[in-house]
Each structure stands twice: as C-alpha cells, then as structure tokens.
Amino acid sequence: MYSPPHAGDSDSEGSLLSGVSDSPPRGGSPPTPPPPKHRPSPKHTATAKPKPKPKPKAKPKPVASACAAAAPPPPLPSAALSDPHGLASRIAAAPALVATTSTVSSSSFRRLVQSRNPSFDPVAAFSASAPAPTPAPTATPTEIPTAAAAQCPAPDAPPRARPKRVHPNSVSEAPSAAAEVEQPKRPRGSGEGNFVRLNINGYGRKRTFRNTQARRPTKYRSWRRRRAGGVKAQGCGDEEGDFVAEALMEREKKGAVGDVGVLKAVEAAREDPSEQNLESLLSLAYGYDSFRQGQLEAIQKVVAGESTMLVLPTGVGKSLCYQIPAMILSGLTLVVSPLLSLMVDQLRKLPAFLPGGLLASSQTSDEFHETLQRLRAGDIKVLFVSPERFLNEEFLLIFKDALPISLVAIDEAHCISEWSHNFRPSYLRLRASLLRRKLNVQCILATTATATTQTLEEIMHALEIPSDNLIKTSQIRDNLQLSISTSDNRLKDFMLLLKSSPFVDMRSIIVYCKFQGETDYVSKYLCDNNISAKSYHSGLPMKNRSRVQELFCSNKIRVAVATVAFGMGLDKSDVEGVIHYSLPESLEEYVQETGRAGRDGRLSHCHLLLDSTTFYKIRSLSHSDGVDEYAISKFLYQVFSCDNPMGSICSLVKELTSRKFDIKEEVLLTILTQLEIGGQQYLRLLPQFSVTCTLYFHKTSPQLLADKDVLVRSVLNKSETKDGNFVFEVTKIANDLNITVNDVIDHLQQLKFSGEISCELKDPAYCYVILKKPDDLNTLSATITKWLSEVERSKIMKLDAMFALANFAVKGCQRTDGCSGSQHTQCIQKKITEYFSKNEATSDNDYHAQPHKSSPFLQADIKVFLQSNSFAKFTPRAVARIMHGISSPGFPSATWSKNHFWGRYVEVDFLVVMEAAKAELVKLVGKGE
Numbered sequence: 001m002y003s004p005p006h007a008g009d010s011d012s013e014g015s016l017l018s019g020v021s022d023s024p025p026r027g028g029s030p031p032t033p034p035p036p037k038h039r040p041s042p043k044h045t046a047t048a049k050p051k052p053k054p055k056p057k058a059k060p061k062p063v064a065s066a067c068a069a070a071a072p073p074p075p076l077p078s079a080a081l082s083d084p085h086g087l088a089s090r091i092a093a094a095p096a097l098v099a100t101t102s103t104v105s106s107s108s109f110r111r112l113v114q115s116r117n118p119s120f121d122p123v124a125a126f127s128a129s130a131p132a133p134t135p136a137p138t139a140t141p142t143e144i145p146t147a148a149a150a151q152c153p154a155p156d157a158p159p160r161a162r163p164k165r166v167h168p169n170s171v172s173e174a175p176s177a178a179a180e181v182e183q184p185k186r187p188r189g190s191g192e193g194n195f196v197r198l199n200i201n202g203y204g205r206k207r208t209f210r211n212t213q214a215r216r217p218t219k220y221r222s223w224r225r226r227r228a229g230g231v232k233a234q235g236c237g238d239e240e241g242d243f244v245a246e247a248l249m250e251r252e253k254k255g256a257v258g259d260v261g262v263l264k265a266v267e268a269a270r271e272d273p274s275e276q277n278l279e280s281l282l283s284l285a286y287g288y289d290s291f292r293q294g295q296l297e298a299i300q301k302v303v304a305g306e307s308t309m310l311v312l313p314t315g316v317g318k319s320l321c322y323q324i325p326a327m328i329l330s331g332l333t334l335v336v337s338p339l340l341s342l343m344v345d346q347l348r349k350l351p352a353f354l355p356g357g358l359l360a361s362s363q364t365s366d367e368f369h370e371t372l373q374r375l376r377a378g379d380i381k382v383l384f385v386s387p388e389r390f391l392n393e394e395f396l397l398i399f400k401d402a403l404p405i406s407l408v409a410i411d412e413a414h415c416i417s418e419w420s421h422n423f424r425p426s427y428l429r430l431r432a433s434l435l436r437r438k439l440n441v442q443c444i445l446a447t448t449a450t451a452t453t454q455t456l457e458e459i460m461h462a463l464e465i466p467s468d469n470l471i472k473t474s475q476i477r478d479n480l481q482l483s484i485s486t487s488d489n490r491l492k493d494f495m496l497l498l499k500s501s502p503f504v505d506m507r508s509i510i511v512y513c514k515f516q517g518e519t520d521y522v523s524k525y526l527c528d529n530n531i532s533a534k535s536y537h538s539g540l541p542m543k544n545r546s547r548v549q550e551l552f553c554s555n556k557i558r559v560a561v562a563t564v565a566f567g568m569g570l571d572k573s574d575v576e577g578v579i580h581y582s583l584p585e586s587l588e589e590y591v592q593e594t595g596r597a598g599r600d601g602r603l604s605h606c607h608l609l610l611d612s613t614t615f616y617k618i619r620s621l622s623h624s625d626g627v628d629e630y631a632i633s634k635f636l637y638q639v640f641s642c643d644n645p646m647g648s649i650c651s652l653v654k655e656l657t658s659r660k661f662d663i664k665e666e667v668l669l670t671i672l673t674q675l676e677i678g679g680q681q682y683l684r685l686l687p688q689f690s691v692t693c694t695l696y697f698h699k700t701s702p703q704l705l706a707d708k709d710v711l712v713r714s715v716l717n718k719s720e721t722k723d724g725n726f727v728f729e730v731t732k733i734a735n736d737l738n739i740t741v742n743d744v745i746d747h748l749q750q751l752k753f754s755g756e757i758s759c760e761l762k763d764p765a766y767c768y769v770i771l772k773k774p775d776d777l778n779t780l781s782a783t784i785t786k787w788l789s790e791v792e793r794s795k796i797m798k799l800d801a802m803f804a805l806a807n808f809a810v811k812g813c814q815r816t817d818g819c820s821g822s823q824h825t826q827c828i829q830k831k832i833t834e835y836f837s838k839n840e841a842t843s844d845n846d847y848h849a850q851p852h853k854s855s856p857f858l859q860a861d862i863k864v865f866l867q868s869n870s871f872a873k874f875t876p877r878a879v880a881r882i883m884h885g886i887s888s889p890g891f892p893s894a895t896w897s898k899n900h901f902w903g904r905y906v907e908v909d910f911l912v913v914m915e916a917a918k919a920e921l922v923k924l925v926g927k928g929e
C-alpha cells in the first residue's frame with residue numbers, strides 16, 4: 001500500500017525525491033544553467049483564468065489564388081533547396097494525372113464508360129435534351145454541408161431562410177440551376193486512420209449530397225477568409241480541416257526564412273555528408289550544437305541511400321533524422337504517420353525553409369488539389385500521409401514517373417508488427433516490395449521509441465532493412481525518476497500524491513487513466529479541489545481536444561487528465577510529472593507515456609498507482625478482440641460468396657457485418673488486410689466508401705433522365721424503391737458500368753450540381769475486389785484464427801509483463817541500486833531494458849497475477865444466465881464476454897450491462913469462463929433447447 005510521504009519527510013524513505021538520477025533537478029540550479037525560466041507557482045496557475053485572446057484586426061488581404069493561399073510565401077531563397085534537381089519543372093511537365101481524377105465531367109464520364117463498355121452509345125445516352133451545363137464558379141467553392149455546419153452557421157453568415165419543403169422526387173419544384181451550381185468535391189472517406197480510437201476522420205458520418213438553398217461557409221473558406229481578412233472563424237463544421245489549416249497558417253507565419261548560410265551548408269552536406277558538414281548544417285538550420293546519440297549515424301545512412309531502423313527514446317529527436325535528409329536528398333520525403341493530429345503537429349514543427357504538406361482524407365477537394373498543385377510545383381519537400389493512403393491507387397499514381405521520392409520515413413513503425421502494443425492493420429501494407437513497386441522507393445527510414453526484439457525483427461523483415469542498419473539506444477531516458485505504489489483507494493492516494501513533494505510543486509502534470517469516464521471524473525475532482533485540470537480523451541470533439549492541448553501547452557492548466565489518446569506528437573518540453581492513475585497496458589505504453597515528461601532533459605517524476613481491480617478489468621478487455629474459428633469461417637464465406645464474382649467490386653457494410661459475426665470492425669479490417677497481403681493474395685482492398693445511396697429526382701423525371709444518362713439508367717435497373725425514392729448499392733452500379741465507385745460518386749455529384757438530383761449516402765463499407773478464391777476455406781479460417789489468437793495472447797502477455805514489473809517493484813525490489821520507498825528507478829529501468837531485449841514478452845512468474853482458475857458458482861450462474869436469456873443465440877465467447885463485462889458488436893454494453901451477470905466473473909480466467917459456457921451450451925443443445 002502506498003503511503004504518501006509527509007511534507008516534512010521529503011528526505012526520508014518515503015520521499016519520492018530520493019535516489020535522483022544525474023540529470024539536473026528542476027527546482028534547484030542545474031549544472032549547465034539553462035536560460036532562467038520563470039515558472040509561476042502552481043498555486044497561481046490553479047486559479048488563473050486564461051486571458052481572452054485579442055481579436056485580430058480585420059486586415060483584408062487579397063488572395064491571389066488557391067495555390068498561393070497555402071504555399072509558403074515566395075520568394076524562396078531556398079528554391080534550390082526545395083528543387084535542387086529541377087524536380088518542379090519535371091513534375092510540371094508530367095501529365096496532369098491527378099488534377100482531373102476527382103472531377104468526372106459528363107464528357108469525361110462518357111469517355112470513361114465508353115472505354116470500359118465499348119457497346120455503350122454515348123450519343124444516344126448523352127445527346128438528348130440534356131440541360132446545358134452551367135459553368136461552376138471557381139472563386140468561392142462550396143462544400144457538401146456537414147450536419148455540424150448545418151447546425152451552427154458561422155457568425156458572419158447571413159441568416160438562412162428556412163428551405164421550402166419539397167418532395168424528394170418532385171420534378172416541378174426544381175431549384176434554380178444557378179443557385180445550385182457548386183464545385184464538385186472529391187468524395188471523402190478513403191479510410192484514413194483511426195489510431196487509438198480517435199474518431200478524427202469522421203467514420204460513420206452520414207454523407208449528404210442534398211442540394212442546398214443557402215451556401216454554407218466551409219472551414220476551408222473560413223480559413224481563407226481568415227487569411228484574407230484576419231477574421232476569427234468560430235466554430236463548427238469540419239474540425240480536422242481547422243487543424244490542418246491552422247498548421248499551414250502557422251507555417252506560413254514562420255515564413256520561408258531562406259538563409260544563404262543554410263543553403264550553402266546543404267550543398268556542402270550533399271557533396272560530402274561528413275560529420276563536420278552535417279553538424280554545421282544542424283547548427284545553421286536548427287541552432288543545435290551537436291547531434292544526440294544515434295542521430296548522426298541514422299542521417300548518414302539515409303543520405304547514403306541505406307534503409308535504416310532507428311530506435312530512440314521519446315523526445316530525443318527522431319524527426320530530425322528525416323528532416324535533415326529531406327533537405328539534402330533531391331526528391332520528395334514521404335512521412336507516414338498514424339494519426340492526423342500527429343501529422344499536423346509534425347507539419348507545424350518543420351523548419352520554415354523545409355516546405356511541407358499533408359494529404360488526409362478529411363481534406364476538402366480544394367485542399368487536396370491545392371496540395372497536389374504545390375507538389376507538382378515542387379513546393380513540397382516533405383509530405384505527410386497516413387498509411388491508409390497506400391490503399392488508394394489514385395494516390396500512388398501521383399508519384400508514378402512524375403514525382404521522384406527519395407525517402408519514405410515511417411513514424412511509429414512498431415504499428416507494422418502485430419506483436420507490438422499498437423498494431424494497426426493498414427500499416428501491414430507498408431512493405432518494402434510495395435513501396436519499391438508502386439513508388440520506386442529505395443530508401444526507408446523506420447522510427448520508433450518502443451519495440452521489443454521480436455517487433456523490430458518483424459519491422460525490419462517487412463521493410464527489408466539489413467540487420468547492420470539497426471540503430472538502437474536505450475528506450476528510456478535517464479532523467480526520469482520512476483516510482484510505483486499499490487493503492488486500494490486510488491482517488492485518495494492520488495490526491496495525497498498531488499499534495500506531496502515533488503508533485504505539489506509541479507506546474508505541468510499529465511495523469512493517465514484507462515477509461516474516458518475516469519478522466520472526466522478525476523479532472524472534475526481536481527477542479528473541485530482547486531487544481532486546474534481538464535480531461536482529454538477521444539470521445540471529446542476534436543475542437544475540445546485541441547483546446548485542452550493548447551491550454552496545457554501554454555501552462556494555463558496545470559493537469560491534463562487523459563487516456564492513451566493524449567501525448568502522441570506532444571512536444572511540451574517542461575512536463576514535470578506523469579502519474580499513471582491506471583496501469584498501462586504494456587511496458588511499451590508505460591515507456592511512451594512516461595516519456596512525455598522531462599523532454600527538456602531535466603529531472604522529472606513519474607508515479608504509477610497499482611491496483612489489482614484495474615489490472616483485472618484491463619486484462620478482461622484484452623479479450624475483446626478475440627474471435628472464434630467458427631465466426632471467422634462464416635465471415636470468410638461471406639467475403640468469398642457466390643454473389644461476389646472475381647474481378648467485381650464487393651462491399652461489406654462495416655457495422656452490419658461487425659454485428660452479424662460479432663467481430664469488431666478493426667478485427668474485420670485486420671482479417672481483410674491479411675487476405676490481401678498474407679502468403680497468398682486473395683483480394684485487393686479498395687478505399688472505404690458509404691455504399692447505400694438514396695436518390696431523389698428534382699428536375700427531369702427519372703425515366704427521361706435515364707434515357708439521357710447511362711448511370712441513371714443503371715440506377716433505375718438496379719435499385720429498389722422505398723417511399724417513392726430509389727435506393728441502390730453504389731458498388732452494383734460500378735460493376736454494371738465497369739467503372740470505379742469513385743467514378744459513380746463523382747457522376748452523381750455532377751448530376752447534383754446540375755440540379756437534377758440529390759442523394760444521400762450511408763453505410764460505410766469495406767470495399768474489395770476478389771483476385772483468387774481460396775481452395776479450402778476451412779484451412780484458411782483455421783490459419784487466421786490461430787494467428788489472431790496468438791495476437792490476443794501476446795496482448796495479454798504484455799499486460800502481464802507490465803503488472804509483474806510493477807508488482808516486483810513494490811513487493812520484490814531488494815532496495816538495491818538506489819531504490820527506496822516507492823521510488824524504483826533503477827530496478828524499473830533494468831527490467832524495461834531486459835524486456836525490450838527479449839524475443840517475446842515474458843514476465844516474472846513470481847510477480848504474475850494469476851486470474852482464478854475456477855469459481856464454485858460459475859457453472860450454476862452460467863446455467864441460470866442461459867436459461868433466463870434463451871431468446872438470444874450465444875457462443876461460449878459471447879457468454880464469457882458478458883461474464884467479464886466486455887462489450888462486443890453483437891452484445892453491446894448498452895443492452896447487456898444491465899444484466900445481473902455483467903462483469904461478475906472478471907477475476908476468473910476468461911478461458912475458464914469460456915470452457916464453462918461451452919459445457920453448458922453443449923448440455924442445452926443435447927436437451928434440444
């Protein structure tokens with residue numbers, strides 16, 4: 001049990017300050033005196049309210065063009081730097097592949113269909129009384145209104161008249177074409193990532209292409225307006241758009257500080273990447289005196305074109321290892337990052353003379369094309385993309401021949417490995433073979449702060465990085481003082497901890513909790529106790545999250561109470577303490593999160609509150625991804641069903657499929673990705689789309705329009721009528737006309753812009769094309785099940801290893817090597833190093849928490865449960881999940897948490913509960929119930 005030190009005890013055994021490391025203490029005077037920083041006492045900051053920002057003066061600035069709007073301001077004295085080998089001119093000369101891809105005009109659509117369906121007669125289909133196309137205005141493009149935009153208009157928007165209610169299929173009440181004409185938008189939803197369950201990409205959003213009477217301000221326009229007139233946009237609409245726009249504005253503010261000295265240093269390093277030349281570049285470009293451990297070696301290898309694996313602790317400077325090569329190498333540097341917020345942050349931090357850009361699915365068509373234009377003009381040297389982009393053939397085509405890529409940097413590379421703590425299916429696609437084939441990339445830099453030997457081996461194998469090119473330093477910084485204590489009453493102990501030294505004097509603390517509700521509860525408790533705090537988790541709107549981050553970074557709040565969603569990409573150097581209110585799920589997570597403290601190199605403190613109840617809860621949750629062979633087999637039958645012929649576009653509605661097979665959406669995607677890139681390629685995944693479309697006709701009658709428009713004809717043939725409207729699957733139309741889903745959506749948009757139709761898209765789905773049907777589905781199901789259960793087992797072992805380490809620290813530590821009281825820096829560091837150098841996550845069995853292997857009432861309770869819920873169809877896993885209180889798509893907590901047995905057996909081994917459930921279900925089947 002943790003007994004917090006009393007104020008007067010600060011040097012006693014219980015003190016968290018004893019046994020400090022070599023790094024300079026924050027409070028005292030550090031040996032190498034840093035510029036004296038004023039650190040206001042937390043007591044002041046606790047009550048200090050953030051001053052309202054002065055309103056920027058509205059200074060109207062003409063916007064020359066959309067392209068100029070986002071590019072760093074010319075003239076760039078570093079032109080040679082951004083285009084040292086005439087990259088820009090080569091790109092400009094290349095065919096404008098992408099500029100036209102998202103906009104399929106009637107004629108291009110006609111050509112497209114004809115090219116794929118030679119029997120199609122375009123004259124007959126298009127020439128009849130088609131309305132004359134109205135030129136689309138280009139100056140102020142509008143956006144497909146989002147629900148949010150519809151609800152909260154910008155303050156400067158004129159009051160909108162309530163639109164007249166029109167029957168969806170009304171032909172007479174057609175809106176005037178002039179009022180309706182809009183710029184076509186590139187459809188969103190190419191499956192951008194959703195790391196740590198941040199819903200930053202608007203998955204599940206219902207897309208509405210309704211014609212609007214009033215034009216609504218988009219984020220993009222409001223950003224442009226702000227750029228032009230300094231108007232502070234207020235908030236609604238696309239939150240991510242805001243994020244990206246702000247990053248670009250910030251970069252713009254920095255300006256392209258072309259420096260002849262830097263240019264010369266780049267030239268010198270290009271000719272001879274010696275230590276001296278690179279150091280001189282480092283000093284001129286960044287103002288740093290020397291490289292940190294591992295940096296120079298990594299940069300030299302990358303500049304020499306050698307693929308490299310770099311493992312450095314958090315906050316040491318991995319970004320520098322792709323930024324400096326990006327200056328030196330002639331082509332583009334592509335940086336793959338798992339999170340939009342991380343990309344935005346990295347973009348923001350690029351040095352001013354290293355022009356950067358970002359391609360995210362959340363961007364509007366204008367933003368997307370603007371970035372492409374800048375790319376083609378050679379105005380971008382570093383491009384941030386998410387791994388999901390590699391699904392998109394259109395994206396890959398951008399680089400074909402026209403845009404040479406010198407380097408692909410894969411950030412958080414551990415996501416490639418299913419044995420890592422943060423495996424992400426879309427990272428599986430990042431194989432050296434694909435990068436070489438599709439992008440002609442020879443050099444890859446993979447970076448991570450946390451990877452076990454097994455994970456590293458897998459990453460290096462996938463990216464074909466030679467074993468000699470592994471650069472690895474210790475994964476934990478030695479300026480962190482690590483302490484752990486057990487707690488039976490976490491809230492009470494946490495408050496005591498915060499009120500004792502050293503935490504009581506800290507101005508900036510992150511508290512990590514496992515559950516979202518916990519963060520809200522703890523932060524409210526802190527506020528009630530006059531400690532300024534805010535919660536941060538992925539359930540909060542993006543806007544609120546960035547506000548919390550902003551307040552925390554500017555020290556306007558003292559404590560950020562957050563889930564794992566907080567911190568990635570957070571480069572706040574003066575976080576003085578990290579408290580784990582809940583046990584992290586793995587040592588990797590522990591290292592990442594403690595690594596948020598002390599990035600300024602000063603002594604910082606990290607404390608973990610260990611309680612076994614939370615451990616059991618998290619251990620239960622580790623089973624939430626598990627799948628039975630039976631469910632996988634049924635799922636595979638659906639994937640390869642007879643209705644899905646080879647070569648045609650197939651789709652699986654995510655939510656529906658997930659519920660039907662009781663498999664989480666992320667796991668479905670993992671299986672599909674495995675079918676694509678496993679030993680045998682059975683299918684090709686396409687970007688995710690919403691596939692169910694409801695069409696409303698406004699001007700011409702459906703039949704008349706079908707006579708002139710081949711796509712409408714196909715829709716009428718393939719749709720069902722519901723309430724007088726036409727409902728169809730977009731993939732069916734694409735297959736019928738032998739075009740892509742994107743083409744269908746683009747054409748629908750064209751029709752919408754001409755005022756003919758409006759449509760609603762719903763049901764986000766995984767889309768794929770079958771390339772080969774498996775010979776033996778049962779064997780394939782067994783193989784996939786085995787692989788997934790190993791992943792599940794690995795997750796549990798990681799948690800057990802974390803618990804065992806914490807338990808060892810509080811119970812087994814021999815108080816050697818400077819450990820004392822709850823302070824265990826030395827032994828934790830030693831155990832962490834051991835863990836990362838082992839081939840598999842094994843834990844110290846003596847300090848393992850063994851879940852109970854039996855319980856006297858388990859069997860009887862399961863029997864009662866099954867009898868009282870005989871209306872539902874259970875599998876042993878479903879029963880075990882309910883007994884463990886784990887929500888699943890088929891048995892969601894919203895319904896089942898009200899059940900008497902929900903979570904009752906959380907401390908009994910999951911597999912034991914499953915076995916008991918299986919036995920009871922077999923008995924029921926035997927009785928024919």
Ligand SMILES: Nc1ncnc2c1ncn2[C@@H]1O[C@H](COP(=O)(O)OP(=O)(O)OP(=O)(O)O)[C@@H](O)[C@H]1O
Nearest residue numbers: 288290291292314315316317318319320449569571
């Ligand atoms: N050689 C150096 N000397 C001094 N400061 C440096 C050096 N290299 C990098 N830094 C600084 O270290 C900080 C952290 O860098 P960066 O964000 O690249 O770390 P990181 O290793 O990517 O961290 P994380 O894993 O948390 O993303 C930045 O402020 C950066 O400017």
